[in-house]
Amino acid sequence: MKTATPTLARAINDRLALDLLLERGPLTAPQLRTLTGLSRPTVSDLIERLRVDGLIEVTGETGEDRRGPNARLYGVVAGRAHLAGVDVRRDAVHVTVADLAGGVVDAVTRPLPPSPDLAAVIAETVAEAAGGRALNTVVLGAPGLVHPRTGLTTDSGVPGWRADLLPVIRDMLGVRVLLENEVNLAAIAEHRVGAAAGHDDFALLWLDDGVGGAVVLDGRLRRGASGGAGEVGLLRFEGREFCSLLEADVVRDLAPGVIADRIVQCVFTLVAVLDPGLVVLGGATGRRGGEELATLVARRLHDLSPAPTRVRPSAMEGNAVLQGAVLTALDLTRDTVFGGT
Template sequence: MKTATPTLARAINDRLALDLLLERGPLTAPQLRALTGLSRPTVSDLIERLRADGLIEVTGETGGDRRGPNARLYGLVAGRAHVAGVDVRRSAVHATVADIAGAPAGSASRPLGESPDLVALASAAVAEAAGGRALHTIVLGTPGLVHPRTGLATDAGVPGWRPDLLPALRDRLGAPVVVENEVNLAAVAEHRVGAAAGHDDFALLWLDDGIGAAVVLDGRLRRGASGGAGEVGPLRFGGEQFCALLEAGAVRGLAPAALADRIVGAVFALVAVLDPGLVVLGGATGRDGGELLAGLVAERLAPLSPAPTEVRASAVEGNTILQGAVLTALGLARDDVFG
C-alpha cells in the first residue's frame, strides 16, 4: 500500500484545518491539535503555511479570564474569494454573493420584460450584488434540462432565452460560470441545510411555477445521461400531465386532502423506481403545505408502496434555488482555493 507523500500529507492536513475553521469558526492552535489529532510541530507548521498563503489570520485572543499568556485565535480570511448564486425565474433574475466562509455579501434582482436581454440583465444583477468584488465562481440555476457534460441548457420558457447563454455569460462576467437545473440546486440546499440533511438518499419533488424532481443517491446528485433525471412533469395521471395538475394555478384553493391525492401519484413513481427512503416536498406548494400536507401524502403512499418512505416538507428558509446555487459555488471555490 502506498503512503502519502509529505506534500500530499501537508495538503490533507491544511484542508482538514480549513474545514474545521469553516465549521466551527476561529480556533486556537491547541484546539486545532485536539480536533485534528496532529502534533504541536505539525499544527504550528500548517498555521504558518496557511497564514503565508493568505488563507487564515489572527482574529483575536482567548484566555483573558485566566493567568498566563493568551492563545491566539485563527480564522479564515473570508474575503479571499467571493462567489455568486443566480436564480433565473420566468419573471426575474435574482443574484446573491457570498464570501468564501459563506457569509452574504450582497444581493440584487432584475425583472424580465417581454423580450429582455437575459445576458445583460443577469450580468447586471450579479455585478450589483458583487459590489465591485471579483468573483471566483458563479452558479446559475435555470428551468429546463442541463446537459451534465456540456453545461448547455434547454429553453424552458424563460423570456430572452438563448442557447449560448453559458458562454455568453462567461464572456460578459469574465469569471467561471456553471449552469445547473434549478430543482437540482434546490436539492443541494435541502441536502446541506434543509429537510434532507444527514440523508444520503432522497428525492425532492418540486411543486412551484414549474414541476420537477431531483434525485440524490449515495450522497450524490444524479442528473442522468442528458440531464433529464427527475423530470416527472410529463407523467400522465387520469389523462392529464402531472405538471398541469399541480402547477400553482391548478392547485390554488384545493383542500390539503385533495392536493395530497394529486401529489401521491408522482411520489409513488419516484419511490417505486428509486426507493429513496425520503421524499421532500419543495417549492411554494410543498413549503406552504408543511407537515400537514407531507403527512397526508405519506398516508396515501403507505398502502401503495412496499418500500417504507418518509415524506417531509421543505425546511429551507428563503429562496431554495438561490441557496443551492451559492452552496454549489462555494464548494467549487473552496476546492480550488483551499486545495
C-alpha cells in the same frame, strides 16, 4: 499502497484545518491540535504556512480567565475570495454574492423586461451584486434540462432564453460559470441544510410555478445521461401532464386532501422506481402545505407502496434554489482557493 508525499500530507493537513475553521469558527492552536490529532510542530508549521498564504488571520485571543499568556484565535480570511449564486426565474433574476466563509455580501433582484437580452440582464445583475469585487465562481440555476457534459439547455420557458446561454455569460463575466437545473440546486440545499440533511438517498418533488423533481442516491445528485433525471412534470395521469395538475396557480384554492391525492400519484412512481426512503415536498406548495400535507401524502403512499418512505415538507427558509447555487459555488471556490487534495 502508496504513502503520501510530504507535499500531499501538508495539503491534506492544511485543508483539514481550514475546514475545521470554517465549520467551528475561530480556533486556537491547541484546539486545532485536539481536533486534528496533529503534533504541536505540525500545527505550528501549518498555521504559519496558512498565514503567509493569506488564508487565515488572527481574529482575537482567548484564555483571559486563566493564568499565563492568552492563546491566539485564528480564523479564515473570508474576503480572500467571493462567489455568486443566481436563480433565473421566468419573471426575474435573483443574485446573491457571498464570501469564502459563506457570509452574504449583497443580494440583488432584477425583474425581467419583455423580450430581454437575458444574458446581459444576468451579467449586469451579477456585476451589481458583486459591487466591484472579483468573483471566483458563479453558479446559475434555471428551469429546463441542462446537459451534464456540454452545459447546453432545452427551452426553459424564461423570456430571452438561448441554448448557448452558458458560454455567452462566461464570456461576459470572464469568470468560471456553471449552469444547473434549478430543482437540482434546491435538492443540494435540502441535502446540506434542509429536510434531507443526514440522508444519502431521497427525492425532491418541486411544486411551484413549475413542477419537477431531483434525485439524490448514495449521497450524490443524479442528473441522468442528458440532464433529465427527475423531470416528473412530464408524467401523464389520466391523460394530463402532472405539471398541469399541480402548478401553484392550479392548486392554490384546493383542499389539502385533494392536493395530496394528486401528489401521491407522482410520489408513488418515484418510490416504485427509486425506493429513496425519503421524499421532500418543496416549492411554494410543499412549504405552504407543511407537515399537514406531508402527512396526508405519506398516509396515501402507505396504502400503495410496500417500501417504507418518509414524506417531509421542505425545511428551507427563503429561496432554496439560490441557496443551493451559493452552496455549490462555495464548494468550488474553496477547492480552488484552498487547493485540491
